[in-house]
Amino acid sequence: MSTETGCAHCKGADEDRLWADETCRVVLVHETGFEGWCRVIWHDHIRELSDLTPKQRDHVMAVVSAVETGLIAKLAPVKINIASLGTAAPHLHFHVIPRFVDDPAFPDPVWLPAKRTSSRKLPDGFAQSMAIHLQQQLK
Amino acid sequence: MSTETGCAHCKGADEDRLWADETCRVVLVHETGFEGWCRVIWHDHIRELSDLTPKQRDHVMAVVSAVETGLIAKLAPVKINIASLGTAAPHLHFHVIPRFVDDPAFPDPVWLPAKRTSSRKLPDGFAQSMAIHLQQQLK
Numbered sequence: 001m002s003t004e005t006g007c008a009h010c011k012g013a014d015e016d017r018l019w020a021d022e023t024c025r026v027v028l029v030h031e032t033g034f035e036g037w038c039r040v041i042w043h044d045h046i047r048e049l050s051d052l053t054p055k056q057r058d059h060v061m062a063v064v065s066a067v068e069t070g071l072i073a074k075l076a077p078v079k080i081n082i083a084s085l086g087t088a089a090p091h092l093h094f095h096v097i098p099r100f101v102d103d104p105a106f107p108d109p110v111w112l113p114a115k116r117t118s119s120r121k122l123p124d125g126f127a128q129s130m131a132i133h134l135q136q137q138l139k
Numbered sequence: 140m141s142t143e144t145g146c147a148h149c150k151g152a153d154e155d156r157l158w159a160d161e162t163c164r165v166v167l168v169h170e171t172g173f174e175g176w177c178r179v180i181w182h183d184h185i186r187e188l189s190d191l192t193p194k195q196r197d198h199v200m201a202v203v204s205a206v207e208t209g210l211i212a213k214l215a216p217v218k219i220n221i222a223s224l225g226t227a228a229p230h231l232h233f234h235v236i237p238r239f240v241d242d243p244a245f246p247d248p249v250w251l252p253a254k255r256t257s258s259r260k261l262p263d264g265f266a267q268s269m270a271i272h273l274q275q276q277l278k
Binding site for chain 1: 186187188189193196197200201203204207208211217218219220221222223224225226227229238245246247248250251
C-alpha cells in the first residue's frame, strides 16, 4: 500500500469509521453544525481521481453514492454536497455533506464563515444505521 | 428531457461549450483568476448524483475524469478540485477546477474571499485543445 509520512489520511488515526473494504473507507466527521458530514477516503495515497483505473473510479463513486442515499434516507437534507478538493491534503477523499436551511453556512459552501449556529443533532443510532445501510448497499 | 423553468443549467444560455453527448456537456467557465475552471453539466434536471443509474454515474464520472486529465496535461495545476454542490442551483453539475499557488484563494477552497489577484492567462488555443482531448478520451 502506498503511504506518505505526515499525511493525515494515510495515518487514519481517531476516525469514526462506518464502513471499509480493501480499497477505501467511510468515516463520520464531527464538524460542529454539520452533523452527518461523511468522508470517503481512498486507502492508498493517490492524488487525483484520474489516478484511479476506471474500475476503481466506478467503485469509489458507488461508495459516495451509497453514503448519499444513506444520508438522504436518514436525515432528509435539503441537498447533498460532494467535494474532492485536497488542495492542502492531496490524498484522494470525497466529502459527502448533508445540507440544511439552518446549517451554519446555508446556502453557501460549507467552507465559508458561519452565518449562524445550528443546534441540529444526529438521531440516536445514526452511525450504526449508516453502517448497516452501507453494508447492504455495497455487498 | 426533464427541465425546470428558471434553472440556469436547464437553459444553458451563453455557455462556452467544449464537448457534449446526449447525456451531459462540458463548459469552460470564465471565473476571474480561475482560468481553466470547467463544469460538467448533466442535461436533465436531476438533483443528486444518486438519482442517476450506476451506468449514468460511471459515465458522468468518466467525463469528469477526462476533463481532469485534460486540465493536468494542458495547465499543469498543483491540484484539481472536484465539487458537486448545487445547494442554490439543484441541477447536477460538477466543477472541475485547476488550482495554482498564485490563484486568488490558494490553498483554500475557491469559494472563500480572494487573498490575491492572479494574472494567469490560458494558453492560446486552450479551449480547442481541450475539446480535442475530450473527443479523443470519450469516444
